[in-house]
Each structure stands twice: as C-alpha cells, then as structure tokens.
Amino acid sequence: MGQRRRHLAITTALLSWTALGALPAQAAPDTGPGAKGAQVYCFMRNNGNNHQVSWDAAYALIKRQSASLFKTSPEHAAVMITEAVVQNPGTYPDCGRFLGDLYAKPVTPDTAAPQSSGPRSRSQSLGQ
Numbered sequence: 723m724g725q726r727r728r729h730l731a732i733t734t735a736l737l738s739w740t741a742l743g744a745l746p747a748q749a750a751p752d753t754g755p756g757a758k759g760a761q762v763y764c765f766m767r768n769n770g771n772n773h774q775v776s777w778d779a780a781y782a783l784i785k786r787q788s789a790s791l792f793k794t795s796p797e798h799a800a801v802m803i804t805e806a807v808v809q810n811p812g813t814y815p816d817c818g819r820f821l822g823d824l825y826a827k828p829v830t831p832d833t834a835a836p837q838s839s840g841p842r843s844r845s846q847s848l849g850q
Contacts, residue, residue, distance in 0.1 A: 752809070755787035755794070756802030763803055763824075764817035773823040800824040 763780035767773070784799045794802075804821050807814045 752806060754802075755784045756799075757806040757810075757813075758787055759784040759799060760803040760806035760814055760817070764807065764814040764820065767820045768816060773820070773826075776820075777824070 759780040762783050763776045766776035766779060780803060781796060781799050784802060785794050788794045803824060807817050807821060811818065
C-alpha cells in the first residue's frame with residue numbers, strides 16, 4: 723500500500739508541474755531583460771526624461787542582463803521593450819505613447835536641413 727501511495731504522490735506532482743507549464747506566459751510577470759528594460763524606459767519617460775536618455779539607460783540594462791552569447795542589437799532591445807509593455811499594459815501605465823519613439827529614425831545633420839544645390843551667398847554662409 724505504501725508503494726501505491728508513493729506512486730500516486732509522484733504522479734500528482736508530475737501532473738501539477740505539467741499543468742503549471744501549460745499556463746500562458748502572462749500568468750506570471752516577466753522579469754527578463756526586456757521587462758526590466760521596459761520598466762527603466764517607461765519610468766524615466768513618465769518622469770520627464772527624453773527618449774535618448776531613457777533609451778540609453780534601458781538598452782544598457784538589457785545588454786548587461788541578457789544571458790545571450792551575442793550582444794543584443796538595438797532593434798531587438800526595442801522589440802523586447804515593446805513586447806513587455808504590450809503584454810502587461812497595466813504594469814507600464816501610459817507607456818504605450820512612448821513606444822513609437824523606439825522605432826523613429828534618428829535625425830542626422832544631412833537629413834535635417836538639405837543643402838541647396840547652387841552656390842551660397844556670403845549672407846547665407848553667415849546665417850543672415
């Protein structure tokens with residue numbers, strides 16, 4: 723009888739672990755690098771910091787926290803932050819409005835003010 727009870731206990735434990743493994747990922751809050759990066763990025767943005775400062779801090783944390791053999795690319799880090807916010811919007815209130823900034827192309831001096839094709843006058847050169 724003792725062996726049968728032991729077998730039943732082991733079977734019950736295995737079934738419980740299997741059922742827990744079948745739960746959706748949203749059942750437990752994500753604590754991976756993407757969620758930590760989202761927490762930093764959203765906290766900083768909600769407290770008035772601009773995109774670049776918030777992004778630099780979040781990306782540095784994601785790179786440091788990732789267990790990957792390869793460096794996490796900025797594009798992948800942006801996706802990780804976006805996934806964390808979209809999967810748990812209640813955890814990151816008002817952060818959805820900042821997600822577009824993660825995908826905006828940076829403005830370079832070449833694209834900010836196109837040069838005229840003709841020669842410049844002295845007053846144009848001096849900004850007058």
